[in-house]
Amino acid sequence: MINLSSTISIPVVVAGALGKMGSQVVKTIVAANDCQLVGAIDTSKNKEGIDIGLELGLKEQEINITADFEGCLCQVSQLSAESGPAILVDFTHPRAAYEHTRISIAYGVYPVIGTTGLIPEQLVSLVELSKKASIGGALIPNFSIGMVLLQQAAAAAARFYDFAELTELHHNYKIDAPSGTCIKTAELIEELDKSFNLQEVDEYESLAGCRGGKRESGLRIHSVRLPGLMAHQQVIFGAPGETYTLRHDTISRSAYMPGVMLAIRKVRKLQSLVYGLERLL
Structure with a gap:
């Protein structure tokens, strides 16, 4: 015992x-x-x-x-x-x-x-x-405080841009694609309840899937899996004459530990399961 x-x-x-x-x-x-x-x-x-x-x-x-x-x-x-x-x-x-x-x-x-x-x-x-x-409980796609800040910035920027694409890059031992973190980022952007990436031309793919996965909102997500990578994500917004890029890079898994400890210390105060580290900040 x-x-x-x-x-x-x-x-x-x-x-x-x-x-x-x-x-x-x-x-x-x-x-x-x-x-x-x-x-x-x-x-x-x-x-x-x-x-x-x-x-x-x-x-x-x-x-x-x-x-x-x-x-x-x-x-x-x-x-x-x-x-x-x-x-x-x-x-x-x-x-x-x-x-x-x-x-x-x-x-x-x-x-x-x-x-x-x-x-x-x-x-x-x-x-x-x-x-x-x-x-109480917490389902956390990403425990990095920096990633939460990126997601909040992306959700704010989406108010001003109608075109956006997301790319997540991970090591080649990651099983799921796209990552839960990238899906969560897309969901936060989509809380505006608007459509993105209105098609300007009759687009086609000569190689199936090369334009990434398309969500109902029109957001596109691209997944990269390579040795040498850990966990990386970028959101690119586009408008006439400019682009706005948000990027987060995880260099060491130690970056996740403050978020893990935050969840451990707060989860017993909850009465139900929450989704996303931002719900605990």
Whole structure:
């Protein structure tokens, strides 16, 4: 059984604990003075039962890696009432994110989901489930404060421009395209309820897909996948005689950690699931 330290702290379980993002989250939680790591979930082969701290080059944490997602959440849900409910930080796989969030809510563990790829119907379902359970949660396509600022700037600029295209660039191990971050950016621009990119000519593609994916609003999204990239996004607005470009580049995954900690510290104050880091700022 997990024992919390005598000082009241926020209990956190990390799913995808050995992944590139998950391992960074584990290290950040261990270093935080107001949080305590209480669970480490990962399905990597031959890692079951290994202490997560030793595996990541930290001191021993007395938290063994487990592949049993539901069993781990069941255990952390029974922690001392003094500490308050536990929080799940999930960086796993798009195919697992929906079910992981449902299980988390069912056990009274507040989910902070960084895994992208959920479809709108799944998001609506999770919001409804969280409201019924009065369990807060956060689905965050991107934890970077800089990206939130770009999105807000793009939404403001869209009032003055009728032509815009979005490009997101990621490493070649990213599974979903376009990225959840880019979709979120488009959604924020589309809150103006206007159409973009009115067709001026009878356009055609000699190579299918070269003009990117077209949303109902007319916005186009282009996805690039290459080794050497991490996470990058730009929004280009066009008007007669000028263009206006917004760009954000992630150089290190450490850029996401302030946003992760912000979500951890605020999510238990929510009564339902929210979508986007800007909802917590």
